[in-house]
Amino acid sequence: xxxxxxEDEDYALQTCLLGVANILIKVRERELxxxxxSATAADILFLVNAMEEEVTPTKISRMMLRELAAITRILVHxxxxxxxxxxxxxxxxxxxxxxxxxxxxxxxxxxxxKQGATGIISTLSDAQQKQLKETLIALKEAGMKELHLxxxxxxxx
Amino acid sequence: xxxxxxEDEDYALQTCLLGVANILIKVRERELxxxxxSATAADILFLVNAMEEEVTPTKISRMMLRELAAITRILVHxxxxxxxxxxxxxxxxxxxxxxxxxxxxxxxxxxxxKQGATGIISTLSDAQQKQLKETLIALKEAGMKELHLxxxxxxxx
Numbered sequence: 160x161x162x163x164x165x166e167d168e169d170y171a172l173q174t175c176l177l178g179v180a181n182i183l184i185k186v187r188e189r190e191l192x193x194x195x196x197s198a199t200a201a202d203i204l205f206l207v208n209a210m211e212e213e214v215t216p217t218k219i220s221r222m223m224l225r226e227l228a229a230i231t232r233i234l235v236h237x238x239x240x241x242x243x244x245x246x247x248x249x250x251x252x253x254x255x256x257x258x259x260x261x262x263x264x265x266x267x268x269x270x271x272x273k274q275g276a277t278g279i280i281s282t283l284s285d286a287q288q289k290q291l292k293e294t295l296i297a298l299k300e301a302g303m304k305e306l307h308l309x310x311x312x313x314x315x316x
Numbered sequence: 317x318x319x320x321x322x323e324d325e326d327y328a329l330q331t332c333l334l335g336v337a338n339i340l341i342k343v344r345e346r347e348l349x350x351x352x353x354s355a356t357a358a359d360i361l362f363l364v365n366a367m368e369e370e371v372t373p374t375k376i377s378r379m380m381l382r383e384l385a386a387i388t389r390i391l392v393h394x395x396x397x398x399x400x401x402x403x404x405x406x407x408x409x410x411x412x413x414x415x416x417x418x419x420x421x422x423x424x425x426x427x428x429x430k431q432g433a434t435g436i437i438s439t440l441s442d443a444q445q446k447q448l449k450e451t452l453i454a455l456k457e458a459g460m461k462e463l464h465l466x467x468x469x470x471x472x473x
Binding site for chain 1: 325326327328329330331332333334335336337338339340341342343346359380381382428432433434435436437438439440444445447448449451452453454455456458459460462463470472
């Protein structure tokens with residue numbers, strides 16, 4: 160019985176965490192609406208800009224823990240929007256390189272200025288933010304272990 | 317410049333939170349694979365079981381902060397799997413009532429026993445869990461305010 164209650168509490172906390180993630184995504188999608196950008200597309204713009212090495216769809220899918228097919232769909236759409244360029248690697252023809260266009264760079268800068276979602280985080284005190292970060296890192300470690308992946312596979316935090 | 321750094325830290329923490337949410341969903345999807353159940357479908361089974369009042373697709377979409385069209389698609393699929401029943405309200409014909417079938421009830425019980433995702437939460441100490449809960453509640457309040465929604469619209473925590 161005590162075990163049952165503990166499990167339910169863990170489940171409640173998990174629901175809570177996923178719920179807050181959902182709220183943040185919702186706020187983010189709303190603030191990006193005028194740019195016709197999804198939260199994932201904005202994250203891809205940031206990621207491509209932040210990565211120093213060559214960016215491929217496979218790397219993006221690994222870092223975002225998303226299926227390659229889903230990422231490819233989003234990338235194709237982003238290319239039709241003129242935000243990125245997908246260039247075939249001349250040596251390894253099955254590889255595609257992703258780069259930002261000037262329009263993509265511009266969209267990234269604009270998306271970065273939208274502060275609805277980060278504004279929610281900033282309502283927390285510094286101490287709360289520090290604790291939250293530590294807890295999230297611990298959860299990341301435990302979660303990646305459960306998935307048999309190295310925590311280093313994800314660049315954050 | 318200091319402002320810029322603060323914003324970047326908030327964005328990093330947001331990425332961290334969404335990343336952990338992603339890991340939990342990934343673990344959940346993996347453990348539910350043998351039941352051919354998505355994480356959202358499992359949540360719907362829990363929600364329909366937990367709600368005492370009449371459950372409609374609109375209520376589910378509100379509580380899960382998901383678009384009605386997306387929830388309807390999932391519900392239609394769950395009905396073909398024999399997990400739920402969608403019954404037309406005889407008085408208000410545009411309303412559909414959702415109930416669990418015996419198979420759905422069975423799937424809910426099984427899904428509840430899978431502990432990969434909740435196991436990740438339970439690696440945290442009691443104090444960490446308590447802090448995390450408080451922080452998530454604060455984020456929920458701030459987020460729902462940003463969305464101009466009442467925090468009471470969501471039943472958790």
